[in-house]
Structure formats: C-alpha cells, structure tokens
Amino acid sequence: MATEAAQHSETYEEFITLVERISNVGSAQSLLNWDQEVMMPEEGTPAxxxxxxxxxAVSHELLTGEEMAGYLDELADADLDAEQAAVxxxxxRKYERAARVxxxxxxxxxxxxxxxxxLWKEAKAEDDFSIxxxxxxxxVELKREYAEHIDPDRDPYAVLFEDYEPYLGLDTAEETLTELRDELVPLVEDIRASDADLATPFEGExxxxxxxxxxxxxxxxxxxxxxxxxxDVAPHPFSTGNQFDARVTTRFDESDPLGALTSTVHEFGHATYTLGLPDEHYGTPLGESRDLTVHESQSRLWENHVGRSEPFWQxxxxxxxxxxxxxxxxTPRDVYEAANTVKEDNLIRVEADELTYHMHIVVRFEVEKELISGELDVEDVPEVWNDKYEEYLGIRPETDAEGCLQDIHWSHGSFGYFPTYSLGSVLAAQLYEAAEDDLGALDERTREGEFDELHAWLTENVHQHGCLYTTDDLVQEATGExxxxxxxxxxxxxxxxxxxxLH
Structure with missing residues (x-):
C-alpha cells in the first residue's frame, strides 16, 4: 500500500512538471498577444x-499527448488531497476537450x-465591415468545427461558452440575461422619464x-x-499576465477623461485578481484564475462599486x-453623477452605464449565438446588430465602427465570451455585499483611500483559491449562498x- 502511495506521489510530481510546462507555453502566447496589441510593428503580423x-500546437500536443493521458489514467484512482484532486x-477537463480537437x-x-x-483594426479605422x-x-466556421469535435450532439454555442465559464452553464447565463433585461429595461424607462438633471462637469479638452x-x-x-x-495604451483595453507580471492597458479620449479612468480601474480589478493568486502555485490550476465570470466580477467590483462611488470621488x-x-x-457629487449618468445615445459598450451595459451584452449574445448556429450570415451582421440596438437601446448605429466592429473579441475567435461580462457584474454585487457583511460598510475606507482590507478580503475569499473550487462552489464559499x-x-x-x- 505504501509502495502504491509512493508511486502515485511520484506520478503526481511528474504530472505537475508537465502541467507547468504547458502553462509556461500559454504564458508565452499571452505575452506575444499583448505585444501584438500594444507594441508590435504594424507589419509584424505574418511572423x-x-x-x-x-x-x-505545442501546447495542444503537450496537453493531449500520451504522457498526459498516462498520468491522468494513473491518477484516476489515486488517494489525492483536496488541492491535488482539484488540479x-x-x-x-481541459484534456478531455482538447483531445477531441x-x-x-x-x-x-x-x-x-x-x-x-x-484586419479588424483596419476595418474599424476605415469604418468598413467588409474588410x-x-x-x-x-x-465562425473554424469555431463551429472546433465545437463539433468536442461534442457533436450539443449546441455548439454552449460548448464554446464553456471555454470561458465551464461550470455555471449556458442555462444560467441565459436566465440571468433574461432577468436583467426584464428588470432593467423598465428601470431605464423610468430614469429617462424622470426630471432629474445630473451634473456634466467635464467640458473642453x-x-x-x-x-x-x-x-x-x-x-x-x-x-x-x-x-x-x-x-500601456491599446485600442481595446485589456489586462493579461500572471501573479508575477500582470499588465493593464487603457485608452484615452481627449473629450472624456472619465472614460479612461473607469477603464483603468476596470483593468486594475482584473490585474489585482491575477496578482492575488498564490505565488507558490504558479503554473498549476491552483495558481490560475477561476474563469471569466469570476475574473469579470473583480474588474466590475472595482470599477463600479469602488470607482463609480461618491466616496471614491471624495x-x-x-x-x-x-x-x-x-x-x-x-464637486465629488458632480463627478459621481457624471460617472453614473444613464445616457440615451450611447452606442459603445465600454462607455455604457451599469444599467444599459447589459443590453449591449444581450445584443452581442444573441448575434453571436445566431452566427454559430448558422441562423445568421456574416454579411448580415451589421444590419441585425443595428436592428437589435434599436430594439433594446432605442438607438441605431450610423457606422460599423460604432456598431459591430467596436469589440475586439470576434477577431480573437472568442465566441461565448460576452455573457461572462453580465455574470461577472452580478457576482461583483454579491461579493461586495458579502465583504461589507464581514468588514462593515466600506464607504469610509474608500473615502480615506484605504483599500487594504477590501484587497485582503478578496484575496482570502476569491484570489488565493485559484481553481481549487468550481465557480458555483467558490461563490458559495465566499458569500454563503x-x-x-x-x-x-x-x-x-x-x-x-x-x-x-425615483423613490
């Protein structure tokens, strides 16, 4: 028995070495992607x-090769502790998906x-979707093929969604988006019918x-x-990296200083999650973020519950x-009102308020779901996109750049990503409420610029766990429900x- 346990221990150590090698290849990919979006010369794309x-290819072959298959077989019945079992x-899960592709x-x-x-950058700059x-x-065709290899008997969009949120399920995403649409649309209508006149303190350049x-x-x-x-600066702000190197990007508009600040705070939220992952587990799932729902909860928590709050502006x-x-x-109240104004004419998702933001997500969710199912042809995307904006937001884009070309995600082949933005916003509120239950009201700490306790709470309840828990279990552990x-x-x-x- 002792010999068998020793063998499993040795197998696990060899397994972890291979897992870390795969992770490091992925980190190199991420760095090259960052460079392409931030610093690479314009003509660098062919290389x-x-x-x-x-x-x-290297990462895929390492993950799906005979060596990995052998380790997983040997460890299937091994007596592992909770952390080892989670890894x-x-x-x-990744192996079983990847091995089919x-x-x-x-x-x-x-x-x-x-x-x-x-090509996306050029099309956006030229305002020409045909590019x-x-x-x-x-x-779209490649990702359909990819999903079919993984599971030919399921909705391909559901399969793709699981690349970004593997545990909550597409049903939860659809139910949440429906609930948000049903609750927020009447609220926005009440706001637009109100006589309130919020401050607009930012004039000029x-x-x-x-x-x-x-x-x-x-x-x-x-x-x-x-x-x-x-x-750094990027056309579409993003954060990337690991617990030793977590980079953020933002973008600037000379007529809108709040846009860059909220974008920067948003990406900080992503980075502080990444930096809160345990150093000692770098290269393994215990040192990696849970998924995009949880990741987005961190960025939206810092952007909205902290960065758009009146105490923050004080x-x-x-x-x-x-x-x-x-x-x-x-005044701080002026900026607070400006940061939370519900605009009637905003076409851009990343510039949207907390309420209409989710209608931007619903549009993308419906469009990409129809693209992947084959119900919508690519050439018809601009018109359908514009129709949905008119239906859900009461505005119609006049250009492709302000419409279906505004987001970078499809140029990455990231179909199924968008619902996690709304799921993350929802989770952010749940986590912030749980933090206040434990720490007491956070307004005074925010007013004093004291964020250590909130950082520590998030690290203890979210960041330090890496992928120890599934998404739903992590939410239960952190919030009690x-x-x-x-x-x-x-x-x-x-x-x-x-x-x-409105009260």
Missing amino acids: RSKQLSALS VREVR PTDLVETISQTAAEAHP FAPKLEEL FDEATQEELARDVLDTLGYDWDRGRL RFLPSMRERFPQVDDA GFTADYFLDYVTEKYGELYD
Missing part, C-alpha cells in the same frame, strides 16, 4: 501569426485569429499625456503593484483637479433610484 500558431479535475485545427484557429486582428467579414466568416498621469495616479491610489505590472477628485484645473469647480442576481438588482435599484429621484 506573429506563425509564432502563435506554433505555440498553440487533476481541472487538467482532466485535431492539432492542425488548433494551429489554423490560432493563425487565423492572429491574421484577423489587424473584416471574410476573416470573421473563416473564424483633456490632453492624453495628462490623462495618462491621472491613470497612473488612480492605480497608485488603488494599490497597484508596479513591480509586477505596467500600464478621495480622488483633488488629484484630478491638480492635473486638470478646468474641473476646479466640480449560491450565485444570484438579487444583490445586483437591489444595488442598482437603490443607487439609481436615489440618483434619479
């Missing part, structure tokens, strides 16, 4: 697409996505260089670890005044009811 394709569970298809998807990225459409059609200084100020205020991170407005004297007359939209709906009803005098 970069081949580099990424090669790394995708095996997570790797087995041919390596040449993985290479082709990676190369096609790398080629699609500059991107042929490559998007390729990606705010130069990009000074906005970047302000973005660095906000990261300092929140406690970003510059020794393990950096700030703390941070003096820094803005130092950088931009044109806001000397603005299952995933629910109730806290989010209560939060926005109270917040926007006060802002717009």
